[in-house]
Structures are given as structure tokens and as C-alpha cells.
Amino acid sequence: MEELRKLEKVQRMLSFIDANGLTSSDLDCDRFLAHFLLLFEQPFGMLGIEKKHSLVLDFLKKVNTEILDDLNCFAIDEEKMDVNSCIPSEPQTNNEMEPDFTEMPLISLDAMQRSNSTLEDFCRSYFMFHGMDANCPDSIFKFLPFLSFIESYIYQLDTSNEKNLHMGSQIEENIGERSMYSTYSSDPFHPLISIIQNHGLFTDRISDELKSGLEYWALEVKLCQALARKQKILMEDVIRAIKLKSFDYRVLNLLLYKLTGEEVNELHMEFLSLSEFLVEISDDLYDYEV
Numbered sequence: 001m002e003e004l005r006k007l008e009k010v011q012r013m014l015s016f017i018d019a020n021g022l023t024s025s026d027l028d029c030d031r032f033l034a035h036f037l038l039l040f041e042q043p044f045g046m047l048g049i050e051k052k053h054s055l056v057l058d059f060l061k062k063v064n065t066e067i068l069d070d071l072n073c074f075a076i077d078e079e080k081m082d083v084n085s086c087i088p089s090e091p092q093t094n095n096e097m098e099p100d101f102t103e104m105p106l107i108s109l110d111a112m113q114r115s116n117s118t119l120e121d122f123c124r125s126y127f128m129f130h131g132m133d134a135n136c137p138d139s140i141f142k143f144l145p146f147l148s149f150i151e152s153y154i155y156q157l158d159t160s161n162e163k164n165l166h167m168g169s170q171i172e173e174n175i176g177e178r179s180m181y182s183t184y185s186s187d188p189f190h191p192l193i194s195i196i197q198n199h200g201l202f203t204d205r206i207s208d209e210l211k212s213g214l215e216y217w218a219l220e221v222k223l224c225q226a227l228a229r230k231q232k233i234l235m236e237d238v239i240r241a242i243k244l245k246s247f248d249y250r251v252l253n254l255l256l257y258k259l260t261g262e263e264v265n266e267l268h269m270e271f272l273s274l275s276e277f278l279v280e281i282s283d284d285l286y287d288y289e290v
Helices: 002-019 027-041 049-062 065-080 109-130 137-165 175-183 190-198 204-228 235-245 247-260 266-289
Strands: none
Touching: 002 027, 002 204, 027 049, 109 137, 109 247, 109 266, 137 190, 137 204, 137 247, 190 204, 204 235, 204 247, 235 266, 247 266
């Protein structure tokens, strides 16, 4: 839903550009200008619109071809600073002990930092259903490495989907799944599933929830596209997306049942499913209000 609001702002600025006769013959150019103008709306200390305008004009006068070339090189270097750069280029001497890095999911620090708030909320809201104390360090750290790894991996895929959302009208309806497939081979969750299986924790229900995640990302793109193109949005798609959005909480909860050796409490799962739906609606309403 956050991406819907971002695209709505971009669409509003595109309409503003068109109304003031500032459009070009290239949609990508117009979208770039729309994002650029949106910066003027952002609060930066005590800077007003006129000061920002003057600052930009003075700055652009100083930007020459050499600086632009350096900037381009800087952007390329940033792209290369991917977590995959950690993979050793030379094979290890002991082939029998050599891990298969092509199948090993690697997680960025950014994904771990972004997932932290979800993990904290999960501990506070779900541990009680497993007889665990969220204020007890022993309860938290006993399963934290595994839960953190799972949630960080999901956040990393979510970031991949968000990047494709910013590509605009070139994105097709099913790009949410395709973009992640291209990054994580034919199945974005395959490396993660392999690790869960190796620990004897994988279940059909966890598989179903991961599939729900793929469906949610695809719906997110579909809704964002429709909004950007001023097309009709189906209420059933919105409701479906809200119900699917908390799939990561359900994955963590099902894993916690396996980690603690407990049977899944269906009554708790049903209650938490309804709670997740209401919380998502509440969060969206709060964000719109802000």
C-alpha cells in the first residue's frame, strides 16, 4: 500500500506537468521530471521552495561533463557492491567440503535492518501463543538466528519487488514473480526452502504461505500499475492483497511451532489470521491519515 501512495504522488505530479505544458515526448523523461519535482515537496530543514529552486540552479551550473562521467562510474560501482560479491572467485582446495554458493541464499545488511521491526513485533505478539516470554533473553535468542534469517530473506525479495514497482509502465502484470525469478533462479524461495528442509522444519503449510507471498507481490504490482494508469481497481484484489500481506508472520509462526516441537494450534492460527487482517487495515488507515 505504501507503493500505491508513492505512485499516486508520481501520477499527480505527471498531471501537474501536463497541465503546465511541461511535458516532453518521452514518458521516461516525464517520469524523471515528476520524481525531481517531488523533491521540492519534501521538507529539508528550513529550506523553502524558492531557496530549493535557487540552490538547484546554482548547483546545475557547476555540474559539467566530467562530473557526470564520475557520477556514472559511481553509480556503476554502487551496483557492483552487491552481497553476491562476497562469493569467493577461486574454488577451495577441498572440493568435497566446498559449499555450493549458487544455491546458498545470501542476505544483505539492509535486509536484516529492515526486518528488525517485524521480528520485534513478532516476538511481542506471537511468543505468548507458544508459552514464551518476549521479555526473556533466553526465549528470544534461542531461535533468533533462524527467525532473523528467514525474515531477512523475505525482506530482500520484497525489496527486489519494490525496485521493479518503480520501473513504471514497462512492468507487466506478473512482473512481481518474474523479477524475483530472474534474481533467484527459477524459484525465488528455492534456496530458502532448501535450508528449511535441511533442518527438518519444512511443511506443506509453510509452502502454501510462501506461495501466498508470491501472489501478494504479484497483486501489489497489479494494483500499483492500475493506479498509475488510472484504471479501475477491483475491491476483491485489495482485500485479497491485505489478507496475503502478513504471510511472513504466518511463516515465522509455523516455523516456531516446528522449532518448539508443538502441534499447530488451529484456534490460535485462525485468531491470528483475523488479527493480522485488522492490523494491516489499521496500519494503512494510519498511514493515509498521516
